[in-house]
Amino acid sequence: MKRDKAPSPDGFSLEFYKDAWSVVKDFVIRAFQHFFQTGNMPKFINSTTLTLIPKKINLTNVCFVDDLCILSATNVKYISSVKKVLYYFGEIIGLKLNLKKSLVCFVGIEDEDHLNITLGIIKASLPIKYLGIPLNTKQLNSRYCRSLIDKINAKIGCWGARQLSYAERLNLQQSVIFGMYNFWCRKVFLLSFVIKKINDILINFFWHGKSEGKGKTKVSWKDMNSPKKEGGLGLKDVVEWSNACMARHLLNICVDKDTLWIRWINTYRLKGVSVWRVQKRSIDTNTWSKLLNLSPFIRPNV
Incomplete structure (x- = not known):
């Protein structure tokens, strides 16, 4: 290796180690001895120093997701x-x-x-999108939820050409795809059509490596969603996960979490009545009615 070359993009050159060997020798030797004795790499070995160099003068824009929704009186x-x-x-x-x-x-x-x-x-x-989710005063229909299905299909389409093993497909389902529909589950009640479509996509991808098509499955999807200690793969059932995510809103109301939405609920929906005792009304929105339907299942465990 030449004296002015380094073994990695952000490492020190060979010339540095030769000239400063009397100073760094003990540290380098201890690092190697630690690895051979324990089999563990010191954390600082994998540390990287990043320097962001502007490509333009007087930069004012930063690229990150930070959508802002402002409510105001209209005058x-x-x-x-x-x-x-x-x-x-x-x-x-x-x-x-x-x-x-x-x-x-x-x-x-x-x-x-x-x-x-x-x-x-x-x-x-309305409806408009905020953080990727449609905002509407009415119940979301399948047309507005289509973007979620399209994103999952597009992601699987990128993996379709690869010869992935079952373990690799399972890992992608539990991380990437789960993260995509989990974000929606925490914000809205997914329609039964959307849930069925997501389940179909997950089944096809796991067994056949693609999002669409029909074929034989060796194990029922219900058994695969069972916990690992019961012989399943620990996958989350989309229906149950959607209900669990929305049940969090009931718990937040119960503990009176300080958010604008909960203050609005207390003022216009509950009006001093406990969330466990409030009665459904014909004028209630679809989302509020579904939340109240979860109360009998959540209350005994609180």
Whole structure:
């Protein structure tokens, strides 16, 4: 190896070790002895120092997922205040509002055009997407949930050309695909159609390596979802997992977690009544009714 070369992209050159050997010798020898005696690599061996070098002058944009949803009264005074706050926020922090990627929705407002001119943001109507999930005042139908199915199919399509073993497919299901539908389960009740479609995709991918098609399965999907100590693979049943995720909202209401949604629920839904005793009404939303349907199953375990 040449004196000015290093064994790795972020390592020291050979010349450094030769010139500073009297200083670093004991540390290097102890590191090698530790490995041969214990079989464990010291943590600092795998440490990496990253230096981010800007490719442009005066960078103001940072690429990360940080969608922001702002609720405001719909008059010129409040709209102007929101716009001013966002401007000063961008000047101080450096994250400036991108008007081309922003949307504004007006609900029950007659003078929408005038307010929209004041704000200068693209006008949209519900449903819109926030953090990848459609926002709507009504129950989500299969059309709005199609994006979740498409994302799972696209991800499996990337793996389809590879000859993956059952263990590799299982690992991908438990990590990547689970993470995709788990995010939705924590926010909304998945429709039965969507749950069935996800189950079909998971079954086909595990047994046949693709998201669609029909073929024989050696073990029932219900048995595969059983815990490992019962002979299953420990996969999570999508229906049960969806209910478990939504049940968390009931527990958060029960402990009076300090969030805007729970304060709204206490004011307009519960009105001083315990969440375990409140009665369903015909005017309740579909999501609230489903949450109350879970109460008899959650209450005995609280």
